[in-house]
Amino acid sequence: MTVKTNIPEALNLALNNLAEKIKFSEPVNNYQIALERFTQDAEAHKIMEDLSAFQKYIRQKQNNNQITQQDLEKLRSLQTKAQENKVITSYAHSQEEAIGQLREINTEISSLFGMDFASLAKKSSC
Amino acid sequence: MITKNNIEIEISTDQEISSAIRDFTNALVDSPPYKNYERKSEIFQNDPAAQKALQEYRAKAKDLQTKQMFNTVTEAEQQDIQRLWIAFLGFKSVQDFFDAQGEFQALCRACAQVISDNCGLDYATSCGSSCCG
Numbered sequence: 001m002t003v004k005t006n007i008p009e010a011l012n013l014a015l016n017n018l019a020e021k022i023k024f025s026e027p028v029n030n031y032q033i034a035l036e037r038f039t040q041d042a043e044a045h046k047i048m049e050d051l052s053a054f055q056k057y058i059r060q061k062q063n064n065n066q067i068t069q070q071d072l073e074k075l076r077s078l079q080t081k082a083q084e085n086k087v088i089t090s091y092a093h094s095q096e097e098a099i100g101q102l103r104e105i106n107t108e109i110s111s112l113f114g115m116d117f118a119s120l121a122k123k124s125s126c
Numbered sequence: 127m128i129t130k131n132n133i134e135i136e137i138s139t140d141q142e143i144s145s146a147i148r149d150f151t152n153a154l155v156d157s158p159p160y161k162n163y164e165r166k167s168e169i170f171q172n173d174p175a176a177q178k179a180l181q182e183y184r185a186k187a188k189d190l191q192t193k194q195m196f197n198t199v200t201e202a203e204q205q206d207i208q209r210l211w212i213a214f215l216g217f218k219s220v221q222d223f224f225d226a227q228g229e230f231q232a233l234c235r236a237c238a239q240v241i242s243d244n245c246g247l248d249y250a251t252s253c254g255s256s257c258c259g
Contacts, residue, residue: 005236014153015237018146019244021138028245029137035246098245099252105147106253112151118253120231121238 022105031098034091044087051078154237159230166226169219176217183210 007015022028038044058075061067082088109117138146154160170176186207193199214220238249 005232007233007236007240008153008157008159011150011153011157011233011237014146014149015240018143018150019241021143021146022241023244024135025138025143028247029135032246095247098247102241102245102247102249102252103254105143106249108144108147109151112148113154117234118238118250120234122250123235 022102025101027094027097027101031091031094034087034094037087038091041087044085044091047078047082047085047088051082054078150237154234157233159226159233163226163230166219166223170223173217173219176214176219179210179214179217179220183207183214186210 023032054075058067058071061071106116106118190199190203190207193203215224235250242249
Protein backbone atom coordinates (compact mmCIF):
# COMPACT_ATOMS: atom_id res chain seq x y z
CA MET A 1 0.00 0.00 0.00
CA THR A 2 1.33 3.43 -0.90
CA VAL A 3 0.82 6.22 1.60
CA LYS A 4 0.40 9.60 -0.04
CA THR A 5 2.60 12.27 1.53
CA ASN A 6 1.20 15.76 1.74
CA ILE A 7 3.63 18.39 0.55
CA PRO A 8 3.34 21.65 2.54
CA GLU A 9 1.97 24.49 0.41
CA ALA A 10 5.07 26.73 0.39
CA LEU A 11 7.26 23.78 -0.52
CA ASN A 12 4.78 22.66 -3.17
CA LEU A 13 4.96 26.05 -4.87
CA ALA A 14 8.77 26.04 -4.94
CA LEU A 15 8.80 22.39 -6.02
CA ASN A 16 6.40 22.95 -8.92
CA ASN A 17 8.43 25.92 -10.06
CA LEU A 18 11.63 23.85 -9.95
CA ALA A 19 9.98 20.91 -11.74
CA GLU A 20 8.78 23.29 -14.45
CA LYS A 21 12.22 24.86 -14.86
CA ILE A 22 13.78 21.39 -15.14
CA LYS A 23 11.14 20.27 -17.64
CA PHE A 24 11.91 23.24 -19.85
CA SER A 25 15.68 23.13 -19.46
CA GLU A 26 17.35 22.48 -22.80
CA PRO A 27 18.58 18.92 -22.10
CA VAL A 28 15.30 17.69 -20.60
CA ASN A 29 13.21 19.37 -23.28
CA ASN A 30 15.41 17.81 -25.98
CA TYR A 31 15.00 14.43 -24.31
CA GLN A 32 11.21 14.76 -24.31
CA ILE A 33 11.21 15.68 -28.00
CA ALA A 34 13.50 12.73 -28.82
CA LEU A 35 11.35 10.40 -26.70
CA GLU A 36 8.23 11.52 -28.54
CA ARG A 37 9.93 10.94 -31.90
CA PHE A 38 11.11 7.53 -30.76
CA THR A 39 7.63 6.59 -29.50
CA GLN A 40 6.06 7.56 -32.81
CA ASP A 41 8.71 5.94 -35.04
CA ALA A 42 7.59 2.38 -35.86
CA GLU A 43 10.92 1.44 -37.46
CA ALA A 44 13.01 2.57 -34.48
CA HIS A 45 10.64 0.73 -32.18
CA LYS A 46 10.90 -2.46 -34.21
CA ILE A 47 14.72 -2.31 -34.15
CA MET A 48 14.79 -1.90 -30.37
CA GLU A 49 12.20 -4.65 -29.86
CA ASP A 50 14.17 -7.05 -32.07
CA LEU A 51 17.42 -6.17 -30.31
CA SER A 52 15.91 -6.54 -26.86
CA ALA A 53 14.25 -9.87 -27.75
CA PHE A 54 17.50 -11.21 -29.23
CA GLN A 55 19.52 -10.07 -26.20
CA LYS A 56 17.09 -11.98 -23.99
CA TYR A 57 17.45 -15.07 -26.20
CA ILE A 58 21.27 -14.77 -26.07
CA ARG A 59 21.22 -14.49 -22.26
CA GLN A 60 19.18 -17.70 -22.05
CA LYS A 61 21.59 -19.50 -24.40
CA GLN A 62 24.56 -18.10 -22.48
CA ASN A 63 23.40 -19.92 -19.34
CA ASN A 64 23.68 -23.21 -21.21
CA ASN A 65 26.87 -22.26 -23.11
CA GLN A 66 25.05 -22.65 -26.41
CA ILE A 67 25.88 -19.39 -28.20
CA THR A 68 26.98 -19.89 -31.80
CA GLN A 69 29.01 -17.68 -34.12
CA GLN A 70 25.81 -17.02 -36.05
CA ASP A 71 24.12 -15.76 -32.90
CA LEU A 72 26.97 -13.32 -32.27
CA GLU A 73 26.86 -12.08 -35.86
CA LYS A 74 23.12 -11.52 -35.65
CA LEU A 75 23.54 -9.65 -32.35
CA ARG A 76 26.24 -7.42 -33.85
CA SER A 77 24.08 -6.74 -36.90
CA LEU A 78 21.10 -5.74 -34.72
CA GLN A 79 23.35 -3.51 -32.59
CA THR A 80 24.75 -1.83 -35.72
CA LYS A 81 21.22 -1.28 -37.01
CA ALA A 82 20.31 0.44 -33.74
CA GLN A 83 23.49 2.53 -33.74
CA GLU A 84 22.83 3.68 -37.30
CA ASN A 85 19.24 4.73 -36.64
CA LYS A 86 19.13 8.51 -36.09
CA VAL A 87 15.93 8.40 -33.98
CA ILE A 88 17.45 5.83 -31.62
CA THR A 89 20.85 7.52 -31.30
CA SER A 90 19.31 10.92 -30.76
CA TYR A 91 17.00 9.44 -28.10
CA ALA A 92 19.91 7.71 -26.34
CA HIS A 93 22.14 10.78 -26.54
CA SER A 94 19.43 13.16 -25.29
CA GLN A 95 18.65 10.79 -22.41
CA GLU A 96 22.32 10.88 -21.34
CA GLU A 97 22.31 14.67 -21.50
CA ALA A 98 19.07 14.92 -19.51
CA ILE A 99 20.44 12.56 -16.84
CA GLY A 100 23.57 14.72 -16.69
CA GLN A 101 21.37 17.75 -16.13
CA LEU A 102 19.46 16.04 -13.30
CA ARG A 103 22.76 15.04 -11.68
CA GLU A 104 24.03 18.62 -11.83
CA ILE A 105 20.78 19.83 -10.27
CA ASN A 106 21.03 17.19 -7.55
CA THR A 107 24.62 18.26 -6.80
CA GLU A 108 23.46 21.86 -6.45
CA ILE A 109 20.49 20.94 -4.21
CA SER A 110 22.65 18.63 -2.10
CA SER A 111 25.43 21.17 -1.61
CA LEU A 112 22.92 23.81 -0.45
CA PHE A 113 21.06 21.31 1.67
CA GLY A 114 24.05 19.50 3.16
CA MET A 115 22.70 16.01 2.40
CA ASP A 116 22.37 14.00 -0.81
CA PHE A 117 18.80 14.75 -1.84
CA ALA A 118 18.59 11.83 -4.32
CA SER A 119 19.64 9.35 -1.61
CA LEU A 120 16.94 10.68 0.69
CA ALA A 121 14.45 10.43 -2.16
CA LYS A 122 15.26 6.89 -3.21
CA LYS A 123 12.51 4.34 -2.98
CA SER A 124 12.72 2.20 0.12
CA SER A 125 12.21 -1.19 -1.51
CA CYS A 126 12.80 -2.94 -4.84
CA MET B 127 12.28 30.30 -27.26
CA ILE B 128 11.57 27.14 -29.28
CA THR B 129 8.43 25.77 -30.90
CA LYS B 130 6.98 22.36 -30.01
CA ASN B 131 3.67 21.19 -31.51
CA ASN B 132 3.02 24.77 -32.63
CA ILE B 133 3.39 25.96 -29.04
CA GLU B 134 6.17 28.37 -28.21
CA ILE B 135 8.26 27.14 -25.32
CA GLU B 136 10.52 29.30 -23.19
CA ILE B 137 13.68 27.37 -22.39
CA SER B 138 14.82 27.80 -18.77
CA THR B 139 18.08 29.68 -18.30
CA ASP B 140 20.80 28.42 -15.93
CA GLN B 141 20.08 31.41 -13.72
CA GLU B 142 16.36 30.55 -13.50
CA ILE B 143 17.19 26.94 -12.65
CA SER B 144 19.68 27.99 -9.94
CA SER B 145 17.17 30.39 -8.47
CA ALA B 146 14.44 27.69 -8.47
CA ILE B 147 16.88 25.29 -6.76
CA ARG B 148 17.62 27.86 -4.04
CA ASP B 149 13.90 28.53 -3.46
CA PHE B 150 13.16 24.81 -3.32
CA THR B 151 16.01 24.09 -0.88
CA ASN B 152 14.95 26.96 1.37
CA ALA B 153 11.34 25.75 1.35
CA LEU B 154 12.50 22.19 2.10
CA VAL B 155 14.51 23.22 5.18
CA ASP B 156 11.61 25.42 6.33
CA SER B 157 9.10 22.57 6.02
CA PRO B 158 7.62 21.12 9.25
CA PRO B 159 8.91 17.55 8.54
CA TYR B 160 12.49 18.83 8.19
CA LYS B 161 12.24 21.04 11.28
CA ASN B 162 10.86 18.06 13.22
CA TYR B 163 13.64 15.82 11.89
CA GLU B 164 16.27 18.36 12.98
CA ARG B 165 14.69 18.70 16.44
CA LYS B 166 14.41 14.94 16.98
CA SER B 167 17.94 14.44 15.70
CA GLU B 168 19.26 16.94 18.24
CA ILE B 169 17.32 15.29 21.08
CA PHE B 170 18.69 11.90 20.06
CA GLN B 171 22.27 13.23 19.78
CA ASN B 172 21.94 14.71 23.27
CA ASP B 173 20.49 11.59 24.90
CA PRO B 174 23.55 10.03 26.62
CA ALA B 175 21.82 6.73 27.39
CA ALA B 176 20.70 6.27 23.76
CA GLN B 177 24.17 7.23 22.50
CA LYS B 178 25.73 4.71 24.89
CA ALA B 179 23.36 2.00 23.60
CA LEU B 180 24.29 2.90 20.02
CA GLN B 181 28.01 2.71 20.81
CA GLU B 182 27.55 -0.71 22.44
CA TYR B 183 25.65 -1.97 19.39
CA ARG B 184 28.26 -0.57 16.99
CA ALA B 185 31.14 -2.05 18.97
CA LYS B 186 29.48 -5.48 18.89
CA ALA B 187 28.70 -5.13 15.16
CA LYS B 188 32.35 -4.25 14.50
CA ASP B 189 33.48 -7.28 16.51
CA LEU B 190 31.28 -9.55 14.43
CA GLN B 191 32.02 -7.94 11.04
CA THR B 192 34.65 -10.47 9.97
CA LYS B 193 32.66 -13.40 11.31
CA GLN B 194 29.61 -12.21 9.36
CA MET B 195 31.67 -12.18 6.15
CA PHE B 196 32.44 -15.88 6.66
CA ASN B 197 29.01 -16.70 8.01
CA THR B 198 30.48 -17.96 11.28
CA VAL B 199 28.46 -15.90 13.76
CA THR B 200 27.16 -18.17 16.51
CA GLU B 201 23.56 -18.26 17.64
CA ALA B 202 24.55 -16.68 20.99
CA GLU B 203 26.39 -13.83 19.24
CA GLN B 204 23.42 -13.31 16.93
CA GLN B 205 21.10 -13.07 19.94
CA ASP B 206 23.52 -10.75 21.69
CA ILE B 207 23.65 -8.24 18.82
CA GLN B 208 19.89 -8.47 18.39
CA ARG B 209 19.44 -7.74 22.10
CA LEU B 210 21.68 -4.65 21.81
CA TRP B 211 19.74 -3.42 18.77
CA ILE B 212 16.38 -3.90 20.48
CA ALA B 213 17.71 -2.11 23.57
CA PHE B 214 18.81 0.78 21.37
CA LEU B 215 15.42 0.95 19.64
CA GLY B 216 13.73 0.98 23.04
CA PHE B 217 14.73 4.59 23.72
CA LYS B 218 12.03 7.14 23.02
CA SER B 219 14.55 9.57 21.51
CA VAL B 220 15.59 6.85 19.02
CA GLN B 221 12.03 5.96 18.06
CA ASP B 222 11.13 9.63 17.64
CA PHE B 223 14.25 10.21 15.54
CA PHE B 224 13.52 7.28 13.21
CA ASP B 225 9.87 8.33 12.88
CA ALA B 226 10.89 11.90 12.00
CA GLN B 227 13.53 10.65 9.57
CA GLY B 228 10.98 8.39 7.88
CA GLU B 229 8.49 11.23 7.59
CA PHE B 230 11.12 13.55 6.11
CA GLN B 231 12.33 10.89 3.66
CA ALA B 232 8.74 10.34 2.54
CA LEU B 233 8.51 14.06 1.85
CA CYS B 234 11.74 13.97 -0.19
CA ARG B 235 10.41 10.98 -2.16
CA ALA B 236 7.16 12.83 -2.88
CA CYS B 237 9.14 15.88 -4.09
CA ALA B 238 11.38 13.75 -6.29
CA GLN B 239 8.28 12.07 -7.73
CA VAL B 240 6.92 15.45 -8.87
CA ILE B 241 10.23 16.18 -10.63
CA SER B 242 10.25 12.68 -12.19
CA ASP B 243 6.67 13.07 -13.44
CA ASN B 244 7.59 16.38 -15.05
CA CYS B 245 10.76 15.32 -16.81
CA GLY B 246 9.92 11.72 -17.70
CA LEU B 247 13.00 10.30 -15.96
CA ASP B 248 13.19 8.78 -12.49
CA TYR B 249 15.01 11.43 -10.46
CA ALA B 250 16.59 9.26 -7.75
CA THR B 251 17.65 6.52 -10.18
CA SER B 252 19.04 9.05 -12.68
CA CYS B 253 21.09 10.63 -9.90
CA GLY B 254 22.60 7.27 -9.02
CA SER B 255 20.40 6.25 -6.12
CA SER B 256 18.43 3.08 -6.57
CA CYS B 257 16.33 1.34 -3.96
CA CYS B 258 19.12 -1.21 -3.44
CA GLY B 259 21.97 1.10 -2.64
